[in-house]
Amino acid sequence: MTGVPPGEPMTVTAGPAGTAAACAAEARGVAEPPPKGGHGEAGLLLQVRGLSTDFAMKKGTVHAVIDVSFSVREGEVLAIVGESGSGKSVAALSVLGLLQPPGRCVAGEVLYKGRDLLKLPKGEMRDIRGNHISMIFQEPMTSLNPVFTIEDQLTESIRLHLKLDRRAAVKRAVEMLRLVGIPSPEKRIKDYPHQMSGGMRQRVMTAMALSCDPDLLIADEPTTALDVTIQAQILALISDLRDKIGMAVILITHDLGVVAETADRVIVMYCGQVVEEATTEQLFERPLHPYTLGLLRSIPTMEDTEATEPLYMIRGMVPNPLHLPRGCAFAPRCDRRRARCAAEQPALIEVEGRKLRCFLFEPGCNQAATALSPESAQAGGAVRRADSEVAP
Amino acid sequence: MLKFIIKRVLMVIPVMIGVSIIVFSLMRVFSPDPAPIVLGQHATQEAITTWRMANGLDKPVVVQYLTYLWGALQGDLGVSYFSKASVAKEIGARFPATIELAIAAIIFASIFGILLGVVAAVKKNSIFDAAGSLIALVGVSIPIFWLGILLIMFFSGFLHLLPSGGRINVLLEPARVTGFYMVDAVIAGDWAALKDALLHLVLPSLALGMYSMAIITRMTRSSMLESLGQEYVRTARAKGLREIKVVGKHALRNSLIPVTTVIGLQFGALLGGALLTESVFSWPGIGKFTVDSILKSDFPVVQGIVLLVALIFVTVNLVADLVYAYLDPRIKYASKKEG
Numbered sequence: 001m002t003g004v005p006p007g008e009p010m011t012v013t014a015g016p017a018g019t020a021a022a023c024a025a026e027a028r029g030v031a032e033p034p035p036k037g038g039h040g041e042a043g044l045l046l047q048v049r050g051l052s053t054d055f056a057m058k059k060g061t062v063h064a065v066i067d068v069s070f071s072v073r074e075g076e077v078l079a080i081v082g083e084s085g086s087g088k089s090v091a092a093l094s095v096l097g098l099l100q101p102p103g104r105c106v107a108g109e110v111l112y113k114g115r116d117l118l119k120l121p122k123g124e125m126r127d128i129r130g131n132h133i134s135m136i137f138q139e140p141m142t143s144l145n146p147v148f149t150i151e152d153q154l155t156e157s158i159r160l161h162l163k164l165d166r167r168a169a170v171k172r173a174v175e176m177l178r179l180v181g182i183p184s185p186e187k188r189i190k191d192y193p194h195q196m197s198g199g200m201r202q203r204v205m206t207a208m209a210l211s212c213d214p215d216l217l218i219a220d221e222p223t224t225a226l227d228v229t230i231q232a233q234i235l236a237l238i239s240d241l242r243d244k245i246g247m248a249v250i251l252i253t254h255d256l257g258v259v260a261e262t263a264d265r266v267i268v269m270y271c272g273q274v275v276e277e278a279t280t281e282q283l284f285e286r287p288l289h290p291y292t293l294g295l296l297r298s299i300p301t302m303e304d305t306e307a308t309e310p311l312y313m314i315r316g317m318v319p320n321p322l323h324l325p326r327g328c329a330f331a332p333r334c335d336r337r338r339a340r341c342a343a344e345q346p347a348l349i350e351v352e353g354r355k356l357r358c359f360l361f362e363p364g365c366n367q368a369a370t371a372l373s374p375e376s377a378q379a380g381g382a383v384r385r386a387d388s389e390v391a392p
Numbered sequence: 393m394l395k396f397i398i399k400r401v402l403m404v405i406p407v408m409i410g411v412s413i414i415v416f417s418l419m420r421v422f423s424p425d426p427a428p429i430v431l432g433q434h435a436t437q438e439a440i441t442t443w444r445m446a447n448g449l450d451k452p453v454v455v456q457y458l459t460y461l462w463g464a465l466q467g468d469l470g471v472s473y474f475s476k477a478s479v480a481k482e483i484g485a486r487f488p489a490t491i492e493l494a495i496a497a498i499i500f501a502s503i504f505g506i507l508l509g510v511v512a513a514v515k516k517n518s519i520f521d522a523a524g525s526l527i528a529l530v531g532v533s534i535p536i537f538w539l540g541i542l543l544i545m546f547f548s549g550f551l552h553l554l555p556s557g558g559r560i561n562v563l564l565e566p567a568r569v570t571g572f573y574m575v576d577a578v579i580a581g582d583w584a585a586l587k588d589a590l591l592h593l594v595l596p597s598l599a600l601g602m603y604s605m606a607i608i609t610r611m612t613r614s615s616m617l618e619s620l621g622q623e624y625v626r627t628a629r630a631k632g633l634r635e636i637k638v639v640g641k642h643a644l645r646n647s648l649i650p651v652t653t654v655i656g657l658q659f660g661a662l663l664g665g666a667l668l669t670e671s672v673f674s675w676p677g678i679g680k681f682t683v684d685s686i687l688k689s690d691f692p693v694v695q696g697i698v699l700l701v702a703l704i705f706v707t708v709n710l711v712a713d714l715v716y717a718y719l720d721p722r723i724k725y726a727s728k729k730e731g
């Protein structure tokens with residue numbers, strides 16, 4: 001981990017753990033696609049292509065997810081990061097078909113093992129949910145039904161998908177609770193959600209999501225509502241189970257420290273669009289998109305906590321989703337904005353095996369050349385150099 | 393749980409004492425002297441005095457009340473001034489009819505109210521929702537007697553489908569055990585009587601339950617809409633459950649919590665509405681008897697009826713609370729912690 005840019009993400013827990021994660025990522029051979037699995041092409045589990053989701057409101061239409069594409073390979077951890085309101089949850093809900101009106105997928109496809117989930121008949125979609133793909137939600141306190149016992153809620157999907165009788169389902173539920181680290185699960189399974197703490201509830205949600213051995217787990221900020229130690233426990237748990245069961249994970253978060261530790265690949269979302277996609281290593285070593293850079297620089301580091309200098313913040317605010325800028329959505333806040341940015345939408349282009357949505361990296365743009373030149377391994381520096389060139 | 397029940401049952405005592413004091417004093421302040429009514433206008437002063445003494449009305453009111461209370465505690469509610477029969481017997485003869493009607497009405501109101509409310513919420517802004525809202529609006533605004541007359545005109549006058557009044561064809565009346573025809577008919581195994589009694593119940597319970605149904609529909613719709621927006625409903629869907637289970641189990645169970653309270657309160661209100669319904673459908677219940685007894689200053693009868701109605705009201709609310717605690721485990725827990 002030498003040559004880390006100034007805006008490097010090594011936060012509270014980062015130091016050795018981050019290194020370990022990076023090594024683990026290497027060991028798993030994330031850079032190349034893993035060997036061909038049982039289904040789909042090249043072990044591709046989920047392929048989202050051109051997904052767009054709208055909310056038709058009285059005041060206008062919110063384009064919450066715009067032309068989003070990504071794929072998840074078997075056993076891979078894909079992180080989706082971005083500020084609040086960038087469309088992470090909506091994208092996840094769209095994949096599972098859990099949007100409620102006025103939300104609606106207006107374009108794209110969600111290919112799971114080659115089948116488009118958006119076109120699947122209801123019955124088949126129900127078989128996917130909770131069985132093949134399961135989800136942990138952002139809100140542990142309210143995601144469990146207050147009037148049913150944990151046993152009732154946990155055995156429901158086990159009985160449905162694994163076709164077990166009540167006895168066997170309860171047995172499995174207890175095992176799952178033990179797996180997620182709930183002490184004396186035989187007793188706690190009789191509890192109602194209000195008798196458990198937030199951390200315990202999120203464990204129950206995790207147990208529920210994992211109970212049918214899904215191929216893909218979507219974890220939507222599984223830890224934001226929890227305190228730091230419990231956050232770490234839940235994340236460790238998910239990573240651990242990922243290794244044990246071999247499932248793929250889509251980890252939604254705005255905590256880049258978490259990304260560094262757990263993810264193989266990252267997509268960065270802004271205002272409903274993917275603005276950058278890269279492997280975790282690439283992203284932290286050389287963040288390219290100005291927004292990603294801003295995100296990384298706004299993380300407190302060990303040195304910062306002692307320094308008197310105020311923490312960097314991306315200036316301005318996330319634009320009103322009803323009135324997105326005409327050109328690049330990030331333009332009003334971007335330090336490297338150029339005339340073209342406010343007028344035109346940049347396309348998502350491939351650069352060195354990663355994807356970027358920014359004019360700076362379009363072929364023929366000399367800024368991109370500078371940023372990508374081999375000697376500018378320190379992307380922060382590269383960007384700053386580019387800045388001085390662009391400045392009027 | 394047991395502690396909670398005992399606490400609630402003990403609370404009934406002060407309520408009942410309060411109610412009895414109020415009705416006791418109201419009757420004596422506002423009702424005309426019963427003696428001339430019982431003995432006739434031409435009764436001699438002597439006869440009146442004798443009658444008053446015989447019925448304890450010559451004593452101070454406080455003494456009268458305490459005597460009454462002492463009797464009531466032992467189950468003796470006194471005798472009617474007019475029929476000389478015991479109040480318990482007089483009420484017992486008529487009350488089951490009213491209760492039967494009220495129960496039928498609340499069952500009708502609950503089943504259809506919850507059903508309409510759920511459909512309206514699930515199909516929000518659809519034609520079903522609009523129809524539900526219309527029914528609810530009509531239900532709260534239409535007066536019982538008017539609705540009753542309409543129902544009679546249409547279903548018995550025009551269609552000749554249902555009887556226009558009464559409780560049962562007298563020839564079919566089952567042997568009296570409980571006074572509830574449904575129960576008595578079943579005990580006697582008399583299905584013809586059961587059917588006839590049921591047919592007689594349809595229109596009056598519809599008329600009586602319509603208002604409550606409207607209220608229950610509204611309550612169910614709004615609480616159902618709230619539950620349907622909750623995260624746990626999304627969790628249920630994410631498990632791959634069928635929509636019927638998502639709605640009928642996860643959302644409905646939560647929505648029923650506030651609805652039970654409303655049903656409990658409505659049952660109390662129904663006893664009041666029964667009065668009107670009974671007169672429209674010539675239902676031989678307590679309603680007309682109450683009015684007559686008030687007009688005739690039959691103190692013991694009126695007191696007995698009021699106490700009984702109060703007791704029922706309190707009991708129904710206790711039951712509603714217990715159901716509420718059953719539906720909402722958080723309540724159970726709280727009472728456990730307190731106890």
Ligand SMILES: Nc1ncnc2c1ncn2[C@@H]1O[C@H](COP(=O)(O)OP(=O)(O)OP(=O)(O)O)[C@@H](O)[C@H]1O
Nearest residue numbers: 055062064083084085086087088089090091254321
């Ligand atoms: N039910 C809804 N009705 C209308 N708009 C919605 C709804 N849900 C989400 N949106 C819009 O979609 C956009 C993306 O929301 P989303 O919840 O996906 O953000 P997020 O990236 O998950 O943010 P957070 O980090 O806060 O969870 C928001 O701008 C919001 O305005």
Ligand code: SF4
Nearest residue numbers: 328331334341358359
């Ligand atoms: S396209 Fe322009 S405004 Fe958008 S991120 Fe790139 S440089 Fe900034």
Ligand SMILES: [Mg+2]
Nearest residue numbers: 088089090138
């Ligand atoms: Mg979210």
